[in-house]
Amino acid sequence: MLPRTGNRTVKCAPFAASLLLLFGMALPVVAEPSRTVLIFYGENRLHPAITVFDENFRSAVQEGAGQPVEFLTEFLDVGRFPDDRYETLLTDFLRRKYLGRPVDLIVAGGPTALKFLLRHREQILPKVPIVHAAVTSAQLRALAPPPDVVGMPVDPDPVPTIELAQRLHPKARRLVLVTGTSAWDRDWERLLREAIPRFPKQVQVEFLAGLPMAELQERLRSLSSDAIVFVPSFFQDGAGVSFVVHDAVTQIATASAVPVYGPSGAFIGTGMVGGYMPTLEAIAQQTGEIVQRLLHGVPPSALHLLGVQRNAYVVDGRQLHRWSIDEKALPAGTIVQFREPTFWETYRERIVAAAAVVLLQVILIAVLLLERRSRRQAIAELQASKKRMNLAANATGVGMWVWNIARDNIWATPQARALYGIGESEPIDIERFLHALHPADRESTKKTLDDALATGNDFELQYRVVHPEGEIRWHSARGQVEFGESGQRCSVVGVSLDITGQKTAELAAERHRSELVHLTRVGLVGHLSAAIAHELNQPLTAILSNAQAAQRLLRREPADLEEVREIFQDVIDENQRAVEIIRRLRSLFNRGELQRQPLDLSEVAREVLTLAHSDILTRNVTLVAELANGLPAVPGDRVHLQQVLLNLIVNACEAMAANEPDQRSLRVRTENVDGTEVRISVADCGKGLCAEGLGRIFEPLFTTKAHGMGMGLAISRSIVEAHGGRLLASNDPKGGATFEVFLPTGEGNCS
Amino acid sequence: MTAMDATVFIVDDDPAVLKALARQLHAAGYRVATFASAQEFLDGYAQEHAGCLLLDVAMPGLDGLELQRRLTETGRNLPIVFMTGHGDVRMTVQAMKNGAVDFLIKPILEAELIGVLQEAIDRDASTRQARSELTEIERRIASLTPREHEVLKRVVAGKRNKQIAAELGTVEKTIKAYRGRVMEKMQASSLAELVLLAKRAGIATTSRLNATKRRSVRSPSE
Numbered sequence: 001m002l003p004r005t006g007n008r009t010v011k012c013a014p015f016a017a018s019l020l021l022l023f024g025m026a027l028p029v030v031a032e033p034s035r036t037v038l039i040f041y042g043e044n045r046l047h048p049a050i051t052v053f054d055e056n057f058r059s060a061v062q063e064g065a066g067q068p069v070e071f072l073t074e075f076l077d078v079g080r081f082p083d084d085r086y087e088t089l090l091t092d093f094l095r096r097k098y099l100g101r102p103v104d105l106i107v108a109g110g111p112t113a114l115k116f117l118l119r120h121r122e123q124i125l126p127k128v129p130i131v132h133a134a135v136t137s138a139q140l141r142a143l144a145p146p147p148d149v150v151g152m153p154v155d156p157d158p159v160p161t162i163e164l165a166q167r168l169h170p171k172a173r174r175l176v177l178v179t180g181t182s183a184w185d186r187d188w189e190r191l192l193r194e195a196i197p198r199f200p201k202q203v204q205v206e207f208l209a210g211l212p213m214a215e216l217q218e219r220l221r222s223l224s225s226d227a228i229v230f231v232p233s234f235f236q237d238g239a240g241v242s243f244v245v246h247d248a249v250t251q252i253a254t255a256s257a258v259p260v261y262g263p264s265g266a267f268i269g270t271g272m273v274g275g276y277m278p279t280l281e282a283i284a285q286q287t288g289e290i291v292q293r294l295l296h297g298v299p300p301s302a303l304h305l306l307g308v309q310r311n312a313y314v315v316d317g318r319q320l321h322r323w324s325i326d327e328k329a330l331p332a333g334t335i336v337q338f339r340e341p342t343f344w345e346t347y348r349e350r351i352v353a354a355a356a357v358v359l360l361q362v363i364l365i366a367v368l369l370l371e372r373r374s375r376r377q378a379i380a381e382l383q384a385s386k387k388r389m390n391l392a393a394n395a396t397g398v399g400m401w402v403w404n405i406a407r408d409n410i411w412a413t414p415q416a417r418a419l420y421g422i423g424e425s426e427p428i429d430i431e432r433f434l435h436a437l438h439p440a441d442r443e444s445t446k447k448t449l450d451d452a453l454a455t456g457n458d459f460e461l462q463y464r465v466v467h468p469e470g471e472i473r474w475h476s477a478r479g480q481v482e483f484g485e486s487g488q489r490c491s492v493v494g495v496s497l498d499i500t501g502q503k504t505a506e507l508a509a510e511r512h513r514s515e516l517v518h519l520t521r522v523g524l525v526g527h528l529s530a531a532i533a534h535e536l537n538q539p540l541t542a543i544l545s546n547a548q549a550a551q552r553l554l555r556r557e558p559a560d561l562e563e564v565r566e567i568f569q570d571v572i573d574e575n576q577r578a579v580e581i582i583r584r585l586r587s588l589f590n591r592g593e594l595q596r597q598p599l600d601l602s603e604v605a606r607e608v609l610t611l612a613h614s615d616i617l618t619r620n621v622t623l624v625a626e627l628a629n630g631l632p633a634v635p636g637d638r639v640h641l642q643q644v645l646l647n648l649i650v651n652a653c654e655a656m657a658a659n660e661p662d663q664r665s666l667r668v669r670t671e672n673v674d675g676t677e678v679r680i681s682v683a684d685c686g687k688g689l690c691a692e693g694l695g696r697i698f699e700p701l702f703t704t705k706a707h708g709m710g711m712g713l714a715i716s717r718s719i720v721e722a723h724g725g726r727l728l729a730s731n732d733p734k735g736g737a738t739f740e741v742f743l744p745t746g747e748g749n750c751s
Numbered sequence: 752m753t754a755m756d757a758t759v760f761i762v763d764d765d766p767a768v769l770k771a772l773a774r775q776l777h778a779a780g781y782r783v784a785t786f787a788s789a790q791e792f793l794d795g796y797a798q799e800h801a802g803c804l805l806l807d808v809a810m811p812g813l814d815g816l817e818l819q820r821r822l823t824e825t826g827r828n829l830p831i832v833f834m835t836g837h838g839d840v841r842m843t844v845q846a847m848k849n850g851a852v853d854f855l856i857k858p859i860l861e862a863e864l865i866g867v868l869q870e871a872i873d874r875d876a877s878t879r880q881a882r883s884e885l886t887e888i889e890r891r892i893a894s895l896t897p898r899e900h901e902v903l904k905r906v907v908a909g910k911r912n913k914q915i916a917a918e919l920g921t922v923e924k925t926i927k928a929y930r931g932r933v934m935e936k937m938q939a940s941s942l943a944e945l946v947l948l949a950k951r952a953g954i955a956t957t958s959r960l961n962a963t964k965r966r967s968v969r970s971p972s973e
Contacts (some may be wrong), residue, residue, distance in 0.1 A: 100950070100955065100956070533836070535836075537858065538765045538768055538836065538857070539767065541768050541858040542765070542771040542858070543770075543771075543858075545859075548775050549774045551778075552775075552778040553778055563774075567774070570767065570770070573767070574771075637964040660869070
């Protein structure tokens with residue numbers, strides 16, 4: 001601790017500066033200061049009633065306030081967190097938050113907020129007056145606030161609401177009153193029981209009091225249609241679960257099979273029909289006026305607030321519609337919120353348009369009828385119909401064709417000829433048609449046609465068409481076999497459609513999916529590299545720090561050579577450690593951490609080809625798979641071997657990227673080598689490996705690719721060797737490279 | 752001057768790195784203390800040691816971010832410089848958000864390391880200065896009798912002697928005497944200085960608004 005005098009001098013300089021600031025600012029202030037009003041809501045900010053109230057309240061205060069008013073807002077959300085711990089934390093948080101922040105007035109929006117504030121105001125903002133809003137007289141009596149808490153209470157008399165419900169549902173015979181279990185809910189229950197004599201005589205009164213929410217909903221769901229429901233408040237259910245009232249009423253109104261009424265403006269929008277209540281706008285206006293007077297310096301005790309908020313009939317227009325309530329039955333002066341626009345108001349434009357279309361059609365039909373009457377010849381009609389059909393076909397891009405089987409002659413619309421890139425006068429037979437297709441699709445298309453002819457079934461197929469300019473389009477075709485009188489197949493009729501756009505999108509989606517799978521697979525390598533990088537960093541850090549220390553020590557006079565010697569020994573040790581890490585990586589796959597099981601390598605190859613299918617297709621690579629059946633089982637790790645194969649296939653495809661599309665052929669073969677080994681080969685038609693590449697391709701970090709890591713083949717070989725096998729690379733004399741994996745069969749050969 | 756009694760505390764689970772860093776910083780003229788784990792540091796470090804902490808993020812058991820959190824929790828706010836083997840953005844952001852001075856990627860060049868450590872040490876020195884001033888103010892407040900404390904609270908809230916006298920049920924003259932003693936014990940030469948001292952100690956003080964409002968309300972009766 002500093003001595004007294006010393007301390008004073010230390011502090012004086014900053015204090016003097018602050019003093020100047022303090023006097024300079026505090027004393028001459030005469031301009032109108034801004035006032036701060038802090039509004040508390042018991043619920044969270046998304047509560048719809050709060051939005052309505054808050055907006056109206058702010059504008060009511062600002063109107064004629066005569067000075068700037070700053071509004072701060074707190075959403076307590078205590079309905080959802082009813083425990084004491086939260087209340088303590090919240091109080092402490094609010095206390096700290098407003099420490100040193102002057103607040104002129106507090107507004108308690110609703111009974112929950114008021115209850116909280118009466119309990120904690122002294123900790124948070126001692127002595128700041130409170131104006132409450134939307135609190136009932138009964139709740140006020142129960143809370144017994146001190147004299148500096150003022151406001152205009154609301155007084156929701158249940159009788160007019162129930163009378164309204166009876167008036168709108170004259171056939172109702174049962175009145176179901178729903179109440180909860182909190183102290184306020186019980187007050188309501190008592191109030192309702194006292195009011196029973198004043199209820200309309202036509203209805204029989206029933207209580208659903210203090211039920212758990214689930215049971216209550218069940219009961220409401222099964223109510224007969226001669227019932228109406230009244231719910232005044234619902235803070236807690238029979239199971240002791242606390243609710244935000246708005247949410248509880250929403251659940252009640254949603255479950256109820258009959259209309260629900262209630263006495264609070266906050267319930268409008270929950271699914272409730274309405275009631276006799278003060279509107280939120282009126283409460284906000286009234287509260288705003290009280291706040292204004294207090295801000296103008298009127299002490300709370302001098303406000304003579306007599307009476308309660310004026311009530312009005314308020315209903316939800318959407319609910320009127322839902323329950324088929326006639327608006328004419330509403331009492332005069334009823335406020336209808338959310339009034340639904342009429343069908344005409346909503347759809348005026350569409351109705352006009354539809355009417356116009358109908359009118360046009362009538363005129364058209366009339367014209368056509370006239371025209372038809374004037375030209376009666378059947379041929380002319382046929383021509384017109386053909387013309388129309390062509391028109392429709394052209395408009396949709398559909399080509400139509402008929403294949404006369406006996407004469408092997410195909411008639412096609414001009415649209416169909418254009419689709420296949422066949423000239424207008426060129427005769428078409430089935431060979432000519434197949435010739436228009438992509439070579440890879442000819443075989444399968446021919447087979448589908450043969451099958452259809454054999455079975456007589458309708459068919460649907462997709463194939464690629466190669467236009468004379470070389471453009472490739474995807475087509476979808478549907479056809480139907482037609483039979484002659486004696487049951488022989490005489491023709492096939494069908495339509496073709498260009499679906500290239502759709503197909504491209506499908507392929508793109510498949511490619512994404514496959515890239516994802518691929519990434520997951522190679523993720524293992526990435527993960528490993530990160531771990532290695534991290535491990536290597538440690539010795540490198542130590543070496544660097546040691547070297548920098550040595551530099552400093554050598555600069556000293558006299559240099560501490562003994563320590564420098566020690567440093568060099570440490571540098572050597574750390575270097576050895578780095579070497580060790582790299583050696584460990586190499587042997588990582590040799591340590592027998594493989595999950596071995598007997599594998600059919602043709603099966604493994606098939607799985608990988610499925611995985612790589614999209615990749616192969618989108619790279620325009622033609623796949624030739626020669627997978628032998630009944631191969632002897634190889635004990636191995638499925639995932640690791642799949643990774644090796646996938647790596648080889650992806651490499652092969654990449655090696656052919658520079659080739660012309662018809663020069664991209666990938667051959668994957670599996671075969672049994674004299675029963676002791678299985679051989680898998682992956683051959684491409686790329687430009688092969690250079691002499692240096694052949695020697696070094698399996699070394700780590702050697703790569704011929706622009707973006708390669710140079711780890712793929714090194715890891716692949718480690719995996720194959722861990723299986724007791726060999727991975728070899730060679731060049732094909734005809735061009736291209738071949739990678740061969742030899743894996744031993746049987747447990748005995750496996751290391 | 753600040754580095755004089757400052758120590759660089761190094762925590763790294765790698766003994767070779769720990770030794771090399773300690774050697775390097777020692778050669779650069781710093782007082783160094785090393786710890787092989789976060790737990791060891793947590794158990795051994797006391798608030799009164801000035802300096803800064805050079806901390807490895809990734810460690811088995813208690814990691815660097817967790818140690819940072821626990822130090823904050825126990826009110827030991829030593830400035831922290833993190834080290835990591837690889838730049839992990841999420842970790843960096845977390846550490847910086849929690850108030851770290853910097854985040855260095857291993858291996859670390861000396862110029863960068865020393866620059867950052869110096870910044871951390873300076874930061875520590877200025878927080879300590881501020882803290883000792885606050886302790887002094889709190890000591891002065893603690894020396895007040897309960898009655899003097901009541902008077903202090905009301906004086907700095909902008910109340911007049913007469914008003915305070917009424918609230919405490921005594922006469923203005925007595926309050927004046929108390930007020931003098933308060934000024935003396937708090938070593939304040941003016942009301943404004945007293946208000947400033949109280950404000951730093953977290954006592955509610957008068958605001959401009961309240962002062963103006965009160966004046967305008969009272970003026971007719973005075």
